[in-house]
Each structure stands twice: as structure tokens, then as C-alpha cells.
Amino acid sequence: MFNKLVSFLVLFVTALPGIAQPREAIDFNGGWSFTLEDDLQFRHADFSAVNWKTVSLPHDWSIGFDFGEQYPAGNAGGALPGGVGWYRKTFPLAEKDKGSHYTLHFGGVYRYAEVWINGKYLGKNINGYLSFEHDLTPYLRYGNEQNVVAVRVDNSLQPNSRWYTGSGIYRDVRLEKRSPIHLLRAETFITTPEVSADKSTLRVQTVLNQAVSGKAGKLQLKLQDKNKKLIAEQTLAFSGSQFEEEISLGTVALWSPERPTLYDLNISLLDNNGKIIDELNYQVGFRYFHFDEQKGFSLNGKPLKLRGVCLHHDLGALGAVFNKSAAKRQLLIMKNMGVNAIRTAHNPPSEEFLDLCDELGFLVQNEAYDMWAKRKNKFDYHLDFKEHHIDDLVRFVKRDRNHPSVFMWSIGNEIREQFDSTGIAFTKNMTEVVKKLDPTRPVTAALTETNYEKNFIAQAQALDVLGFNYKYFDYDRLPTEFKGVPLIASETTSALQTRGVYDSVHDTIQLWPASSQDKFVTNGNSDFTVSAYDNVAAYWGTSHERAWLEVKKRDFLGGIFVWTGFDYLGEPVPYPYPARSSYYGIVDLAGLPKDVYYMYQSEWTDTEVLHLLPHWNWKEGESVDVWCYYNNADEVELFLNGRSLGKRSKTDDQLHAAWNVLFEAGELKAVKIKDGKAVQEVVKKTAGKPVDVIVDTEHDRYAVDGLTDLHFLTVSLVDEHGTIVPDSDMELSFIPQENVTVIGTDNGYQADLSSLSTPKRNTYKGLAVGIIKKQEINNVGKILIKTNIIEKEVIIK
Numbered sequence: 041m042f043n044k045l046v047s048f049l050v051l052f053v054t055a056l057p058g059i060a061q062p063r064e065a066i067d068f069n070g071g072w073s074f075t076l077e078d079d080l081q082f083r084h085a086d087f088s089a090v091n092w093k094t095v096s097l098p099h100d101w102s103i104g105f106d107f108g109e110q111y112p113a114g115n116a117g118g119a120l121p122g123g124v125g126w127y128r129k130t131f132p133l134a135e136k137d138k139g140s141h142y143t144l145h146f147g148g149v150y151r152y153a154e155v156w157i158n159g160k161y162l163g164k165n166i167n168g169y170l171s172f173e174h175d176l177t178p179y180l181r182y183g184n185e186q187n188v189v190a191v192r193v194d195n196s197l198q199p200n201s202r203w204y205t206g207s208g209i210y211r212d213v214r215l216e217k218r219s220p221i222h223l224l225r226a227e228t229f230i231t232t233p234e235v236s237a238d239k240s241t242l243r244v245q246t247v248l249n250q251a252v253s254g255k256a257g258k259l260q261l262k263l264q265d266k267n268k269k270l271i272a273e274q275t276l277a278f279s280g281s282q283f284e285e286e287i288s289l290g291t292v293a294l295w296s297p298e299r300p301t302l303y304d305l306n307i308s309l310l311d312n313n314g315k316i317i318d319e320l321n322y323q324v325g326f327r328y329f330h331f332d333e334q335k336g337f338s339l340n341g342k343p344l345k346l347r348g349v350c351l352h353h354d355l356g357a358l359g360a361v362f363n364k365s366a367a368k369r370q371l372l373i374m375k376n377m378g379v380n381a382i383r384t385a386h387n388p389p390s391e392e393f394l395d396l397c398d399e400l401g402f403l404v405q406n407e408a409y410d411m412w413a414k415r416k417n418k419f420d421y422h423l424d425f426k427e428h429h430i431d432d433l434v435r436f437v438k439r440d441r442n443h444p445s446v447f448m449w450s451i452g453n454e455i456r457e458q459f460d461s462t463g464i465a466f467t468k469n470m471t472e473v474v475k476k477l478d479p480t481r482p483v484t485a486a487l488t489e490t491n492y493e494k495n496f497i498a499q500a501q502a503l504d505v506l507g508f509n510y511k512y513f514d515y516d517r518l519p520t521e522f523k524g525v526p527l528i529a530s531e532t533t534s535a536l537q538t539r540g541v542y543d544s545v546h547d548t549i550q551l552w553p554a555s556s557q558d559k560f561v562t563n564g565n566s567d568f569t570v571s572a573y574d575n576v577a578a579y580w581g582t583s584h585e586r587a588w589l590e591v592k593k594r595d596f597l598g599g600i601f602v603w604t605g606f607d608y609l610g611e612p613v614p615y616p617y618p619a620r621s622s623y624y625g626i627v628d629l630a631g632l633p634k635d636v637y638y639m640y641q642s643e644w645t646d647t648e649v650l651h652l653l654p655h656w657n658w659k660e661g662e663s664v665d666v667w668c669y670y671n672n673a674d675e676v677e678l679f680l681n682g683r684s685l686g687k688r689s690k691t692d693d694q695l696h697a698a699w700n701v702l703f704e705a706g707e708l709k710a711v712k713i714k715d716g717k718a719v720q721e722v723v724k725k726t727a728g729k730p731v732d733v734i735v736d737t738e739h740d741r742y743a744v745d746g747l748t749d750l751h752f753l754t755v756s757l758v759d760e761h762g763t764i765v766p767d768s769d770m771e772l773s774f775i776p777q778e779n780v781t782v783i784g785t786d787n788g789y790q791a792d793l794s795s796l797s798t799p800k801r802n803t804y805k806g807l808a809v810g811i812i813k814k815q816e817i818n819n820v821g822k823i824l825i826k827t828n829i830i831e832k833e834v835i836i837k
């Protein structure tokens with residue numbers, strides 16, 4: 041079919057036109073009107089939406105609500121409402137732009153997005169996690185007449201997910217203006233067929249929307265490094281609509297998580313006078329990798345254990361709204377812990393998230409689906425799967441195959457068809473589709489059935505790498521059961537914790553809930569918390585230490601993907617409502633690390649780690665478990681008010697030093713000892729009453745581009761000596777003084793029910809986070825942080 045189409049186009053070839061109009065991406069996020077009412081009249085161009093609310097995109101209407109038990113998504117879906125929402129935007133186009141080609145690009149709409157331009161219906165997008173675009177050109181008006189885009193978003197069928205999805209146009213929208221003859225981004229494929237120390241090649245394949253005749257087309261390829269130094273330039277004349285060219289290069293710097301070196305590739309379509317008609321820009325990374333069934337994963341010729349985390353798409357108090365500075369903050373917090381790989385559980389992420397992974401250096405296992413034709417929830421994508429899964433898979437791979445960070449495709453997570461023979465055909469078919477579009481990356485799936493005879497997805501023998509979730513006690517069976525296929529621990533752990541909560545440690549890992557017989561934990565805490573000693577897990581999981589120890593010692597496992605890097609909205613195992621967000625994160629929903637963060641940091645980085653837990657505010661004489669995460673040392677000595685409580689160290693089976701101490705107010709000190717010498721120390725003091733707050737504005741660490749930056753203010757409630765007070769929480773008000781808006785607040789507590797968009801938040805175990813946006817980017821902002829006894833003005837630069 042495709043070939044026929046191409047030859048058809050070649051018969052009607054065009055010479056390149058005179059109008060040279062380089063592509064322009066027009067930011068289309070501002071000035072939308074929004075309503076939660078639903079009426080088809082809203083699609084008409086002449087409908088007046090003056091009474092609607094003005095919003096900026098990206099936008100998630102669900103996150104603005106208080107949490108509630110009444111919503112059909114349930115607490116698994118985040119205890120927030122869905123519904124139907126309409127968006128409208130009016131915009132003019134200048135007379136001189138007549139003749140240009142316009143498409144409207146949506147980064148992601150949850151869910152069922154129907155779009156109209158000037159009353160004309162453009163279609164309905166089904167998959168809530170994929171980008172889509174519509175050609176507006178034939179319906180546009182120029183000059184004095186306005187254009188109106190109307191979008192109906194329908195997230196009313198609930199439940200449709202096992203986690204919080206958000207509702208609305210929750211990723212960026214842009215209007216792309218380009219020349220009538222232009223390059224097709226989705227058909228452009230950039231690969232690096234050869235990568236070695238002294239010789240690499242870059243292959244560029246691209247397609248024009250129309251064929252050009254008799255070598256009339258000129259394409260220019262330009263590769264530059266980040267200092268704008270030209271690495272290669274090639275201009276070629278071609279005819280027809282398809283173009284393929286290889287550039288030979290000498291030594292290039294390789295891309296890796298440690299050194300994510302990128303180059304800029306510009307592909308320009310030129311007219312006969314050398315004027316640019318259209319162009320596409322990409323960041324290119326040169327890297328090669330290999331999965332070996334015995335030795336695991338290697339990158340650029342060197343063994344590399346994948347130290348991965350799974351991440352859902354929400355950004356805490358922002359809900360599903362994608363924001364580059366929030367995502368960058370999240371990724372840098374992961375990087376600092378030693379993470380080198382991300383699994384995008386269980387859906388395509390935003391395009392900008394992948395740009396960040398390219399730039400910051402993360403290997404991405406990019407996942408398509410959480411279910412196929414068999415449902416996990418009544419109204420989930422299984423309803424649309426049969427009709428749409430191939431088209432959606434094609435769009436997904438074409439969208440993301442030019443990112444150097446993406447190194448594997450996953451066609452599914454814990455798919456129910458692994459237990460039934462229909463799984464074979466689906467797996468074969470989808471793998472074939474992916475491979476056709478991208479032969480350079482392995483295809484995998486995350487499986488749970490570890491018995492070959494019973495696993496129909498594995499039986500398809502189509503996957504390049506098999507991922508197994510949980511069941512670490514089966515790991516040694518896998519290489520014989522699935523002979524000759526590389527393996528990864530695609531999901532592990534599912535340990536549960538609330539930041540800052542410490543219940544005494546048990547001899548065994550507590551399973552909450554205890555087994556598949558129970559939906560919830562039966563003997564949990566009355567305040568819906570879970571202890572942050574690494575000692576509690578869902579029954580299918582285990583502690584962080586155990587899971588990592590099991591993966592670490594097996595070379596044949598390419599790596600680990602811990603469930604999860606951050607807490608996320610929804611799936612609050614082990615509790616019913618009012619719990620409304622997950623307990624699985626190594627970092628809480630507000631972005632504040634739980635203690636186990638430092639276990640990973642001690643194992644996964646060279647950063648000097650010495651982290652002591654818990655806080656030091658207990659009842660006199662109470663027996664307290666004291667743990668210490670450390671690295672680069674032989675042992676740790678613990679002192680209570682100057683008296684040594686002994687030296688302890690980690691063991692082959694335990695990644696922390698541990699003591700049991702009878703509480704006495706004062707000072708608990710851990711000293712790290714290497715070769716008999718004290719090399720580092722850390723102190724926990726008993727805190728008095730809260731008298732002040734300390735505010736870390738973070739923005740020097742995480743700001744992105746000056747345009748969409750959010751500022752995350754971490755507020756610590758402290759006593760007169762500056763010690764964080766863990767047991768006298770207070771309500772904080774974030775009160776704008778100058779040039780700021782409060783976007784949201786959070787404290788990481790999974791059962792806090794007030795809306796995450798409000799400017800008031802209780803501290804939780806002494807900490808809370810305010811998310812602030814400046815109105816005028818170039819001016820400083822001022823905000824007042826207030827409790828009933830404390831007031832602090834904070835300047836935001």
C-alpha cells in the first residue's frame with residue numbers, strides 16, 4: 041500500500057515552490073477558556089464562551105478538587121473526579137500567512153479528545169498518553185476573522201485506570217506553521233548504524249509530504265556539537281519524496297548516563313536558491329549496547345547494571361500536568377541517588393520528558409500498554425485495544441524512536457494475555473510492528489508468570505529480552521526456563537513507606553496486605569501510615585534491600601527497575617480511603633526523599649553517604665531501632681550523648697548498620713570509620729518547640745528554561761537551634777506578596793485530603809513543599825510563609 045502511494049505521488053511531482061517559510065512552532069498554551077459543562081453547542085465557532093474560566097495549558101481539572109470517597113475512580117484512581125470538560129481558544133492569523141500549512145499538535149489529552157476548528161470536526165483521539173495532530177489548513181480564516189478551536193475531553197467513564205490519570209489537555213499544545221511542502225517528522229528516522237571509538241556513521245531517513253521532480257529537492261544535513269562546532273555537513277539533490285543518506289564521521293563522543301553527550305542535527309529542505317523551505321532539528325547521541333543472557337547489559341562495550349526505577353506520569357501536586365522544571369527536578373533527584381534507567385510505567389511519557397532523559401542521561405524503557413484486549417478496569421483501554429492498538433503503537437514508536445535515551449520498547453506490563461493463548465499472536469504481531477519501524481532496539485514485556493509452559497507471551501518467542509516482575513525467589517530458574525534469552529528484573533520491591541514514620545522493626549519483613557486473601561492490611565496503623573524503616577512490603581514484593589541484593593548478585597540480570605522512584609497519585613496499597621496516593625516511592629509525592637533513598641545512594645554512587653535514622657524525639661527509656669546507611673567505610677560507631685554504643689557494619693545480607701537504643705534526649709551521633717580513622721559524622725538532636733522555618737528555594741538546582749519554571753520551596757519547621765521538629769506539625773500558609781502565584785502545596789502524607797492546589801498545608805514530620813510560579817520571569821518574587829506563630833518572607837530569584 042505504502043509503495044503504491046509513493047509511486048502515485050511520484051507521478052504528480054511538483055517543483056519546489058518559491059515561498060520559503062521555515063517551520064515555526066507557535067506556543068499555543070495560553071488563553072484558553074474552559075468549562076466542566078457539556079453541550080455540543082460549544083463546538084460552534086460563533087458560540088460565546090465569555091463566562092467560562094480562563095486557563096493556561098497544560099491543564100488537569102481533576103487535581104484542583106479536594107480528595108473524596110465518592111468518585112468512581114476510587115482511591116486506586118486517586119480519589120478525584122473525572123468528567124467531561126470543554127476547552128476553546130480564539131486566535132487570529134495574518135493575511136500574509138495564507139498559503140502556509142498549519143497543524144495543531146497535542147502532546148497528550150486524557151481522554152477521548154474531539155477537536156473542531158471553526159466548527160469543522162477534525163476527529164477523535166483515543167489513547168490518552170500519545171501525541172496527536174490535526175491539519176487545520178483547509179479550514180482557517182485570515183485577516184480580521186478569528187479562528188476558534190474547540191476541544192471536548194471525555195474522562196467520564198470510570199474507573200479506567202489502576203492509577204491517577206488526570207483529566208484534560210495535560211501536556212503542551214503547539215501550532216506548527218510550515219511551508220506547503222515540508223518534511224514529515226513522524227517519518228523521519230535517525231540511526232547510528234556504526235558506533236566505535238574512531239569511526240561512526242549517522243543515517244538520516246526522511247520523507248516529504250509531496251514528491252519533487254528531477255533532482256529539484258535539496259536536503260542539507262548539518263551536525264554540530266553543543267559548542268556549535270560543525271562536525272559534518274552534507275547537501276544533496278534528490279527527487280521524489282523519500283530521502284536517505286549516511287554521513288561518515290570520525291571520532292565522536294559517546295552518549296551514556298555518566299556523560300550524555302549530544303549533538304545537534306539540523307535537516308533542512310532548501311529551494312533552488314539555497315533558501316530554507318523547511319527544517320527539523322534533533323538531538324543525536326551515539327551509543328551502542330548489548331544484552332547478553334549470561335553477562336547482562338553492556339553500554340558502549342562496558343558492563344553496566346541497569347539501576348532503574350519505574351515512574352508514573354503524574355508530578356505530585358501538579359497532577360498530570362506536564363511541566364519541564366518539575367520533571368527535571370524529579371529526574372535530578374533520581375540521578376543524585378544513582379539511577380541510570382527509567383521505566384515509563386505503564387504508558388508513553390511526554391515528548392519533553394524524553395528530551396530531558398536525553399539531556400540528563402537516563403536509559404529509558406519506553407512502555408506502551410498496561411492492558412491489551414483483556415481488561416484490568418471496566419472502562420480502560422481494553423475497550424479500544426482491538427481497533428486502535430496497532431495504530432497507536434505505530435504512532436508511539438515513530439514519535440520516540442529518535443531519542444538516544446530510549447533503548448527498549450515494552451509492549452506491555454503484566455498483561456493478562458500471558459495466561460491465555462491469544463497472547464501469542466498479539467505478542468508476535470506487535471513485536472513485528474515495532475521492529476519494522478525500529479530494528480535498532482530490543483522489544484520486551486514485563487511478565488509475572490515465570491513458568492514457560494504457562495506463559496503465552498514468552499511462548500511467542502518474539503521478545504528480545506524478557507522482563508520479570510517480582511518473584512525474586514524464582515530468579516535462578518529463569519535462565520534454564522527461558523534458555524538463551526536475556527533477562528531483566530523489570531519490576532521489583534513494592535515496599536511501602538511514609539516519610540518520617542518509624543515503627544519498631546520486626547524480625548521479618550511485614551507483608552501488608554498479607555496475602556491475596558486480603559484487599560487491605562488488617563493490622564495497619566490507624567493514621568494510614570507505614571513505617572519508613574525498610575521493613576514493610578506488599579505481599580507480592582519485598583524490602584528495597586532484599587530486592588536489590590537479589591538482583592545485584594546475579595550477573596545474568598541486566599538490571600533492576602524498582603517500583604517506584606517517586607510516590608504517585610492513586611494505588612494506595614495497603615489502605616482503603618482516605619489513603620489516596622501510593623506508598624511505594626523511594627521519594628515521597630512532594631519530592632522529599634524517604635530514608636531508603638540513601639541506601640540506594642550508598643550502593644549506586646560514589647557520593648559519601650552517612651545517613652542516620654530515625655529522628656531523635658522519643659519517650660525517655662523507649663527502645664528505638666537506629667539504622668545507618670553508609671558507604672566507602674569499614675564500620676560506623678554510634679554515640680549517645682557522648683557515650684559509645686558500639687561499632688557496627690553492613691553484612692552481605694544487610695545494607696545498613698543497626699543498633700537498638702534506649703532513648704535518652706540529647707544527641708545521637710554516627711561516625712564513619714575507614715582504616716581505623718573517623719572520616720565523616722552525622723548528628724541527630726532531640727528537637728524542642730518549633731520557633732522558625734528554614735526555606736530551601738531549590739530553584740538554583742532545578743530551574744529549566746526561564747519560561748515554565750516552577751520554584752519548589754522546601755519548608756522545614758525548626759526549633760531554636762535549627763533542628764527539624766518531627767512531632768509538632770503546623771499549618772503553613774503560602775501568601776503571595778509580589779509577582780508570584782502558588783501552584784500547589786504538599787507534604788508527602790498519603791492520607792492528607794485537602795486539595796493539592798491549595799496554598800495552605802500542614803507540615804508533615806516537620807516538612808512541607810510549596811510550588812510557586814513567578815508571574816514576571818525577569819523580576820524577583822516574594823512570598824510570605826506563615827504559621828500562627830511564625831512569619832517568614834522569602835525572595836524568589
Ligand code: GAL
Pocket residue numbers: 202385386453454509531534578581603611
Ligand atoms: C505491579 C504492577 C504495578 C503496580 C505494582 C504495585 O504488579 O505492575 O503497576 O501495580 O504492582 O505493587
